[in-house]
Amino acid sequence: MGMGKRILETCFSPALYEPDLHAGSIVVIIDILRATSAICTAFANGATSIIPVAEVHEAKDFKNRGYLVAAERDGHVLDFADFGNSPFNFTRERVEGKTIVYSTTNGTGIIKMAASADAIVIGSFLNISSLTGWLINMEKDVVLFCSGWKNRFNLEDTLCAGAMAERLMESSLYLTICDSTLAAMDLWSLAKNDLSGYIEKVAQRSRLRDKGLDDCISFCLTPDFTKKIPVIKNGILVDNIL
């Protein structure tokens, strides 16, 4: 245990998050199938900002005021929305220079929960190198916050957390005394040589397939599609401008 090392922790579900413990940390929100992958893609394609909203009626209000709205419930695009939550919807043609309203019950709750953090950033495989490089420069404790599914543990976010943890721990600047981080790194070590094959067995893979929404999965597993690091400022997602 080196003196002055930063603490790295992993949280497997919103139900396990401890806000008081993480005041002062940088919190990385991970929800790779599909929210945080979609958000990274939007910024990669030139979106200016993303307004996360919890309720359908809020999303509808924004639509009525002329905003571009991405909104799904249970995999169905809402009738008033411009498109759904797949990363493939956030094309440059649609999003460049725009503010997008993104309807997400789970994500909005997580952002509120993490409000005590020093910073809240959006992580996925799509921005993993840029994000972990930035974290290493920031000299802060880090919490990898897996969004889970209906408050449950999920494997895909855990694997992404494990991949991030591996890079952070390799820097020798972090200390972890957190079994969740150790487990995530070990699961990542098992999966990394055939990530697509490993993901075949996770529950969300089946859920998305059953709804015909699985076309984006291999894209969501692509490392370093973008250097963008979306960050929450006053409840709104903006480009961190590296």
Add this chain to the structure above:
Amino acid sequence: MGMGKRILETCFSPALYEPDLHAGSIVVIIDILRATSAICTAFANGATSIIPVAEVHEAKDFKNRGYLVAAERDGHVLDFADFGNSPFNFTRERVEGKTIVYSTTNGTGIIKMAASADAIVIGSFLNISSLTGWLINMEKDVVLFCSGWKNRFNLEDTLCAGAMAERLMESSLYLTICDSTLAAMDLWSLAKNDLSGYIEKVAQRSRLRDKGLDDCISFCLTPDFTKKIPVIKNGILVDNIL
């Protein structure tokens, strides 16, 4: 997916337990360092029953009424208690034919939480073959309920759940669509060839070592020390009598 297969699920923390979902299942409580290992040891050594109590004053009341009391807080044996919570305290000389009062804040909460279950049994490596064999005979859905530490994920209970899940899944009688079970089995596959070595890195290992309470760890990792399957009946632990 075979028709009529039983569902196997794993819960990584009391904070993730969903009572309504598990009514009708057999719930296996796992807290191997040290509560469920101590309980299995007590029955192996002839204890008649164990009364779990949450509060210190309850334990003291029982002591005043002549019961044998095992009670610790933060690794210190309470002054009125007969002994602490290490499995090594539950010797045949002390416990044979006796009812023991066991003070456990976490455990008592978990037992209450699982009250909707069809049955609540106590699991550890010490009774793993007997327990999984019994589960297979029972034709019920199973929840492997890891006690965690202060509501957090822990590795040692996850590994034990993974070892149990491996045996249950090998029977081909169970279906799991639960990422927690898959993760537990994968972590077990990484750890099983050198379980003691793997356990060296878990957080609870350090906590017990710091308190000088780590002497029982290798015992707690021993498979099949006993055939006993402690079960909760009316809030009290009794021998399932195989």
